[in-house]
Amino acid sequence: MIEKLALYFSYPFVRYALIVGVLIALCSSLLGVTLVLKRFSFIGDGLSHVAFGAMAIAAVLHFSNEMLLVLPITVLAAILLLRTGQNAKIKGDAAIAMISVGALALGYLLMNLFSTSSNLSGDVCSTLFGSTSILTLTVRDVWFCGILSLAVLAIFFLFYRKIFAVTFDEDFAKATGMRTDLYNLLIAVVIAVIIVLAMNLVGSLLISALVIFPALSAMRIFRSFRQVTVCSAVLSVATALIGILLSILAGLPVGATIVAVDVLAFGVCCLIGKIAVRE
Amino acid sequence: MAYLTVRDLSLGYDSHEIAGGLNFTVEPGDYLCVVGENGSGKTTLMKTLLHLRAPIGGEIRIGDGLLPNEIGYLPQQTVVQKDFPASVREVVLSGCTAGMGLRPFFTKEEKRRAAEAMERMGVAALAGRCYRDLSGGQQQRVLLARALCATRKILLLDEPVSGLDPVVTAELYELIGELNREGVTIIMVSHDVAAAVRYASHILHIGETVFFGTRDEYRNSAIGRRFLSQRGEAEP
Numbered sequence: 116m117i118e119k120l121a122l123y124f125s126y127p128f129v130r131y132a133l134i135v136g137v138l139i140a141l142c143s144s145l146l147g148v149t150l151v152l153k154r155f156s157f158i159g160d161g162l163s164h165v166a167f168g169a170m171a172i173a174a175v176l177h178f179s180n181e182m183l184l185v186l187p188i189t190v191l192a193a194i195l196l197l198r199t200g201q202n203a204k205i206k207g208d209a210a211i212a213m214i215s216v217g218a219l220a221l222g223y224l225l226m227n228l229f230s231t232s233s234n235l236s237g238d239v240c241s242t243l244f245g246s247t248s249i250l251t252l253t254v255r256d257v258w259f260c261g262i263l264s265l266a267v268l269a270i271f272f273l274f275y276r277k278i279f280a281v282t283f284d285e286d287f288a289k290a291t292g293m294r295t296d297l298y299n300l301l302i303a304v305v306i307a308v309i310i311v312l313a314m315n316l317v318g319s320l321l322i323s324a325l326v327i328f329p330a331l332s333a334m335r336i337f338r339s340f341r342q343v344t345v346c347s348a349v350l351s352v353a354t355a356l357i358g359i360l361l362s363i364l365a366g367l368p369v370g371a372t373i374v375a376v377d378v379l380a381f382g383v384c385c386l387i388g389k390i391a392v393r394e
Numbered sequence: 395m396a397y398l399t400v401r402d403l404s405l406g407y408d409s410h411e412i413a414g415g416l417n418f419t420v421e422p423g424d425y426l427c428v429v430g431e432n433g434s435g436k437t438t439l440m441k442t443l444l445h446l447r448a449p450i451g452g453e454i455r456i457g458d459g460l461l462p463n464e465i466g467y468l469p470q471q472t473v474v475q476k477d478f479p480a481s482v483r484e485v486v487l488s489g490c491t492a493g494m495g496l497r498p499f500f501t502k503e504e505k506r507r508a509a510e511a512m513e514r515m516g517v518a519a520l521a522g523r524c525y526r527d528l529s530g531g532q533q534q535r536v537l538l539a540r541a542l543c544a545t546r547k548i549l550l551l552d553e554p555v556s557g558l559d560p561v562v563t564a565e566l567y568e569l570i571g572e573l574n575r576e577g578v579t580i581i582m583v584s585h586d587v588a589a590a591v592r593y594a595s596h597i598l599h600i601g602e603t604v605f606f607g608t609r610d611e612y613r614n615s616a617i618g619r620r621f622l623s624q625r626g627e628a629e630p
Contacts, residue, residue: 152474273498280491283478284469290444291492291544292463338524339481 116364123363131257136359137352138264139316140325140373143309144351145271147330148343149282149302157208158196159326161215162310163319165192168218168225170242170314175229182259186311192218193307197299243320260312267305267312274301279340316355317370328377329354335381335388354380396421397460397548397579398443403452405438411450412438418598418606420548422458425571425580427590427597427609429621434601436583437470440552443581460548463492466541468551471533476526482536483521486512489543504543511539515569531562538569548579555586567593587621 123129150156169188173181196211226239280288281298289295313322333346358373396419404414413435420426428436441447444467490504512518515535534554541549555563571593574580584590590597597612599605605617612618
């Protein structure tokens with residue numbers, strides 16, 4: 116087992132992929148608390164389907180770098196969803212469901228109609244559930260993910276206090292003069308970026324798990340915003356690492372393995388939380 | 395010059411008017427209570443005063459050196475806060491956030507202000523505790539401390555005692571009264587009209603008939619007497 120790992124790690128490329136995996140896990144966990152508490156858990160899901168649809172369009176149009184199309188479309192969808200969340204005829208969850216299944220269907224349809232690939236179901240499957248192996252990530256993907264993750268991290272640390280204020284009590288923040296619309300917009304854009312990033316790691320169907328599981332697990336145990344944020348970041352990185360290593364060793368699909376480890380971690384955290392309350 | 399001068403204000407949603415013809419002023423040091431039946435637009439009035447909602451008609455003028463965002467706010471509890479993992483210190487400090495601009499961290503001065511506000515509201519000992527684990531009265535004190543971090547001039551309180559038991563209610567009213575005596579202007583929405591006529595200096599009654607005046611004028615007005623007796627709180 117050790118030799119197998121050592122062999123894999125002798126390729127610099129595997130090491131890079133691992134680093135990127137960790138960075139993505141870190142980013143995706145940070146805004147989890149905000150999304151869960153603002154009742155936006157499903158926005159991640161909706162956006163990931165939009166990203167899938169955009170990916171299909173990019174494939175049909177033969178974009179050399181599909182991210183150049185996927186990222187702006189997903190960001191746009193995030194902004195639209197957050198805007199309509201406030202005062203629209205079709206309310207929050209319905210709007211998300213509508214956009215997400217619509218984009219999913221459209222994406223699959225496009226891929227079917229115009230696909231040039233011989234392995235259509237394989238393409239669809241890897242877009243939905245992530246690459247079967249991180250080895251299929253290209254060097255360009257790795258750089259792209261690395262730079263965007265660092266940007267997301269920087270934004271989170273610079274605006275940590277504002278994100279807290281807007282999440283905890285938007286009305287109060289607005290009344291005391293904060294530009295809450297702007298910060299909501301920022302949150303939406305960052306979520307969209309995270310979704311597009313995480314798509315490489317776990318695929319579009321499993322992204323929500325990466326975003327909400329670490330936050331929910333951390334909330335079982337800790338009681339302050341900072342503790343929960345730190346704990347969910349640590350959990351997310353740990354589960355991603357374990358998941359990636361397991362998938363390399365046992366030849367399992369990366370995304371599904373990471374999410375399975377996340378589910379397990381959630382169970383453990385629930386237990387710890389219950390025991391801590393009793394004591 | 396008054397902090398707030400409201401003229402012919404009408405409130406509502408999508409051009410459907412809930413309350414209209416509101417005229418009142420709030421001077422520095424006043425303690426104004428807004429009373430009225432459920433659904434008469436009390437909370438909507440608060441949100442309009444805070445610029446969270448645009449009025450349908452009329453105007454709100456601010457003056458006497460008050461800036462639009464120097465109004466502290468004690469909102470009704472939201473669903474989100476029921477399971478929000480946040481320590482008391484984090485919640486109180488968040489009252490300083492609006493003044494930060496683009497600076498990512500709190501200054502020593504802001505931390506001092508938060509500590510002082512916690513001390514003043516008697517929640518300093520709870521600083522490390524989780525907000526959601528506190529009792530209703532403690533939560534209100536924490537939110538008052540947060541509002542004091544945002545401003546020392548004027549506080550808007552939206553049903554601050556709803557859901558609290560009588561002892562805690564009395565304590566909270568005392569605390570608010572003390573703040574007012576220290577010079578903080580108070581505007582409070584309440585359906586507890588008995589407490590309103592006991593603590594407030596001015597009363598605004600909204601509903602089908604609108605009344606604005608001092609509490610003694612309210613006690614002696616037709617609408618005030620009717621409303622007070624309806625609530626079983628008729629005063630001699």
